[in-house]
Amino acid sequence: MEHEAFSWAGLIPGLSHLPPHVSNGILVSIILLVIVFVGYWRIRKTEDDVMPEAKLTARTFVEVIVETLSGLVESTMGARGPEFMLIIGTLALFILFNNLSGIVPGFLPATDNVNTTFACSLTVFVLTHVYGVREHGIKYLKHFVGPFWWLAILFVPIELIGHLARPLSLGLRLFGNITGDHLVTGIFFGLVPFLIPLVVMFLGLFVAFVQTFVFILLSMAYFSGAIAHEEH
Numbered sequence: 001m002e003h004e005a006f007s008w009a010g011l012i013p014g015l016s017h018l019p020p021h022v023s024n025g026i027l028v029s030i031i032l033l034v035i036v037f038v039g040y041w042r043i044r045k046t047e048d049d050v051m052p053e054a055k056l057t058a059r060t061f062v063e064v065i066v067e068t069l070s071g072l073v074e075s076t077m078g079a080r081g082p083e084f085m086l087i088i089g090t091l092a093l094f095i096l097f098n099n100l101s102g103i104v105p106g107f108l109p110a111t112d113n114v115n116t117t118f119a120c121s122l123t124v125f126v127l128t129h130v131y132g133v134r135e136h137g138i139k140y141l142k143h144f145v146g147p148f149w150w151l152a153i154l155f156v157p158i159e160l161i162g163h164l165a166r167p168l169s170l171g172l173r174l175f176g177n178i179t180g181d182h183l184v185t186g187i188f189f190g191l192v193p194f195l196i197p198l199v200v201m202f203l204g205l206f207v208a209f210v211q212t213f214v215f216i217l218l219s220m221a222y223f224s225g226a227i228a229h230e231e232h
Contacts (some may be wrong), residue, residue: 007020007023007024007106007107007108008024008027008107009023009024009026009027009107009108010023012027015027016180019113020108020113021108021109021110021112021113021115021116022067022102022106022110023218024098024107024109024110025098025110025116027107028094028097028098028107028109028110032093032094032097032099035058035061035062036062037060038058039058039059039062039063040062041058041061042057042058042059042062043059043062048100048220053087061145065093066089069085069088069089069092070082070085072216073085073088073089073220076217076220076221076224077220077223077224078224080224081220084220084223087123087127087219088216088219088220090123091120091123091216091219092212092215092216094120095102095111095120095174095211095212095215095216096208096209096212098110098111098116098208099111099178099207099211099212100205100206100208102178102181102182102185102204102208103185103204103205103208109178109182110178110228111175111182111211112175112178112180112182114171114172114175115172116175117170117172117174117175117178118167118171119196120171120174120176121166121167121168121169121170121171121174122167122171122214123165124166124167124170124219125163125167126224128166128222128225128226129224129226131223131226131227132226132227135226136227136229140226143159143226144156144159144160145159146159166218166222169216170215170218170219173211173214173215175213177207177209177211178207178211180206181203181204181208182204184200185201185204186198188200193222
């Protein structure tokens with residue numbers, strides 16, 4: 001008889017009957033919202049304080065996250081970066097916290113399921129072209145026909161294949177790495193429950209951050225390419 005893995009989300013009414021990746025994704029999102037609201041409340045409460053707090057609090061934790069993400073977006077995308085802070089920040093936090101949740105017993109990371117990773121990658125795919133059309137209008141289609149109209153018969157298929165491969169690549173890369181890391185950690189815990197799994201967990205931390213960074217870095221590259229103007 002098979003036994004399902006224990007999940008904290010399974011203890012919450014309304015989530016217990018959902019697929020594990022959905023229920024845990026919702027639970028991690030709720031945790032994120034709580035952190036954001038508590039941090040926002042602390043910032044509003046202490047907004048007149050010029051000196052930063054000396055210890056780690058909800059306010060400093062949120063400030064570090066926001067400053068790190070905003071610095072990364074601006075350094076990667078330049079002056080237009082702040083326009084994309086909302087979508088990049090949302091993707092980064094959702095993916096990172098779900099990746100990290102796989103290290104905590106009782107959590108099954110939503111990014112361990114291809115449906116979740118493809119949902120994130122398709123969001124990037126759709127928004128890339130939304131931003132491109134908003135920036136260039138109908139001229140955005142010139143991205144697909146190449147430098148000369150008579151090369152369109154060659155460039156259009158290549159560009160379409162390249163663009164359609166983006167969500168597939170983003171989704172599979174994230175899914176494969178997180179699933180592999182989660183599987184390896186579970187195997188080591190089952191075989192050697194002492195010491196060795198700790199090393200694997202530290203590697204899991206590394207994988208969680210790296211895969212989040214790779215996902216948002218590629219997303220920013222796609223957004224930048226969509227809004228870029230040709231130099232004459």
